[in-house]
Amino acid sequence: MDWFSLLKFIHVTSFAAWFGTVFASLFVLRTLQPELTGPPENTALHQQLLKKFIQLETKVADAGFKTAVISGLVLAFFFYGWSVWIFVKIGLVILQVIFTMSYIIKAIQPLTYPCSTDKYRKWYKLFAISFTMFALILLVTFFLL
Numbered sequence: 001m002d003w004f005s006l007l008k009f010i011h012v013t014s015f016a017a018w019f020g021t022v023f024a025s026l027f028v029l030r031t032l033q034p035e036l037t038g039p040p041e042n043t044a045l046h047q048q049l050l051k052k053f054i055q056l057e058t059k060v061a062d063a064g065f066k067t068a069v070i071s072g073l074v075l076a077f078f079f080y081g082w083s084v085w086i087f088v089k090i091g092l093v094i095l096q097v098i099f100t101m102s103y104i105i106k107a108i109q110p111l112t113y114p115c116s117t118d119k120y121r122k123w124y125k126l127f128a129i130s131f132t133m134f135a136l137i138l139l140v141t142f143f144l145l
């Protein structure tokens, strides 16, 4: 059994699942924008749809994130070693969690619908933060690790 390939397979697949749910959320938020920023008639139903989607998305994203981190740490422990860039990568993952969670608590959770398009843009800022951190982690992984 090639454990290194198996672990890398688990690591990359769980990252892809996590990353995929973030992209899917962006498309859902974009699709629901007219209903959640428009006249209040349809808001309740679409807010419910958004809540259900986020519940399901969070489950997959959580599992993907935890599996990516655990398999990454196991890869480093048994195969790769503890280089400076591994610690940079771990630091970036920690920062990603801090930045996204604090922005969700500060700017996303207080939103009530319908809201102005301006306020709704906070969702897109959350995605910008998340994708920037993904890009930094992937750059470190492919060019520096």
Ligand code: HEM
Residues within 6 Å of the ligand: 008, 011, 012, 015, 068, 069, 071, 072, 073, 075, 076, 080, 086, 089, 090, 093, 134, 137, 138, 141, 142, 145
């Ligand atoms: C604590 C967190 C993490 C640790 C300790 C870690 C560690 C590692 C290690 C040791 C490798 C193997 C490198 C090699 O063999 O050249 C690897 C590969 C990889 N990691 Fe992570 N990783 C972590 C999180 C992440 C995250 C969050 C992502 C995505 C954003 C990610 C994306 C990748 C990818 C795409 C590869 C495959 C690179 C290749 O095939 O050359 N990792 N990681």
